[in-house]
Amino acid sequence: MELEVRHLRALCAIADTGSLHRAARQLGVAQPSLSTQLRRIEQELGGALFTRERTGCRPTALGRVVLGRARPLVAEMRSLVAEARAAAADGPQLRIGSTASRALAGWLRRLRARSQEPILQMDVSANALLRMLADGQLDIAFVHEVEGSPLRIPDGLRLRVLVEREPQFVSLPTDHPAAARPVVRLAELAHDRWMVDPTVDGEWDAVHRMLRSAGLSPRILHGDYHTAASLVATGEVVTVCQPTCLSRSEMAVRRIQGDPLGVRLLLAARMQADLDSVYPDLEEAYWETARQSPGYREWLKKRGAPPERDAPMYVHVST
Template sequence: MELEVRHLRVLCVIADTGSLHRAARELGMAQPSLSTQLRRIENALGAQLFVRSRTGCRPTPLGLVVLSRARPLVTEFAAMVTETRAAAARVACGFRLRIGATANRAIPGWLHRLRTGVARIEPTLQMNVSANSLLAMVAAGRLDMAFVHEVEGSPLRMPPGLRVRVLVEREPQFVTLAANHPAASRDRVRMADLAGDRWMVDATVDGEWDALFRALRSAGLRSEMLHGDYLTAYSLAAIGEVVTVSQPTAHPRPDLAIRPLEGDPISVRLLLAARTEAELDEVYPHLEESYWAVAREAPAYVEWLKNARTPATLPPDGRHQPNGLTNTPPRTRA
């Protein structure tokens, strides 16, 4: 009998479940068939790998050694299958790129640049309020990449093996309030200026409820926090019913004021995740261009960027970069 990757997976599942019965159920096999297969594997290796008992099945010392070598092979093979299937799906669909994203004003321009650029990439888009869900879909091969935000203080659950490129290391989140709100006359709004206001936040977005809660408590405020999507929040803010958190690139409206918060107590990190560096290289420049295009259209953000510039953030070529924002050269991490 020659050992194959499927045999190594059998060993891993038995070890993980601790029972031939549970392992057989997870593998979709009858328990007698699994017992026979395990004996064949052990015969092929010439050693007992598991100790069977009425309470379960545990690895022998030699079994632990075999498992330590088997697990990386099983993981790598699964990743290869996932990436190959994803690549095949793209070819079958005419080089469609399956993108997942949380809300961001850079997305329309990014998709347009991909579609009309030299590579003529045809993107599809799946929006989701949960960055963690999108990252899991990329890892599973159901999406090719995800453009998401990570709320400061609420780290994302990054699946192993994904490559990440950071677009903005720390993007401040602004406050949106009625244009006639007393605090709208300020260039920067203090949390204390909003002591009498109710806040609305979308609690389904990973980390955002917690971030606002921390900011309010840090300012010594116990403001009422309402649940709601941001479209509703902006409508209510326009008539003075609530104030809400917004991205700094939010488009100006005559009935709303978008202002930085003093001290930037709420911030996010913007990142693009994919399974390979090649995928990131292909699309990241278009995303970067789109983001800074919409940033230039947001007066409050432009002003914040001007005030945030410091000599320490000047690149060697002399071009200004905002303090705390890193977009050249792109950063990657596993």
């Protein structure tokens, strides 16, 4: 006899109801049939899984071990069936993983317009998203690779470069003296507290390198993007940010002189067809967002139009 999911489901039902009679009703089978099935399972596993008492059935020590492994398998199967039924009813859903980007809204909107219903998984760690992609938990990953800190690319993934080097800007309070100019020198921020998110792969090291190269050793606080934005607005810190970020009444986004810090923007997938199907929408959404940021738009203008029509840039990682 080979154990199947239905056998594990029967064991869970007996344990949950505490009775062969109630478990049989729950499973929609006759009690004698369930009793016979249980005896065969116990013979296969080499020991009793339940003690039969007047008050019902209780798992034995062996039963508790088996149930500990059976329950997650049964739950996973329920999830699989539910997702499959949802996909059959609503069409295939595209599982996208992404680090933070203002281009996401436009990208998802374009995918929906083409009847590709996306499910979004956000994570500050690009390496974590790439592992999920390699493990089959995601179909696509849009990630940022911080300069000087190469990502750990699992074997077998296909990559396409969206932007080879996106300069990182700085956000600072609007009443900061340096905010009066479109380009900020790092020396002007020497006496400010900086906030860095240490959970972003490579960001801590990159910011430290940038500041050391400028001869600075400011006080550095740890915090996520949302905390950093709040503290910038109240004048507590300054922080690096993506050039697509928009200035607000209490926060200014400015270019850093010399563009000392950059990231590479990558789209990854296991299948080349998946990569090709979603890349054009991401590219269009990104450049739309880029042009909405005055500082980044000016930076791009000085370097020529963004390479929207350039030949595609592929990176293949062999298995």
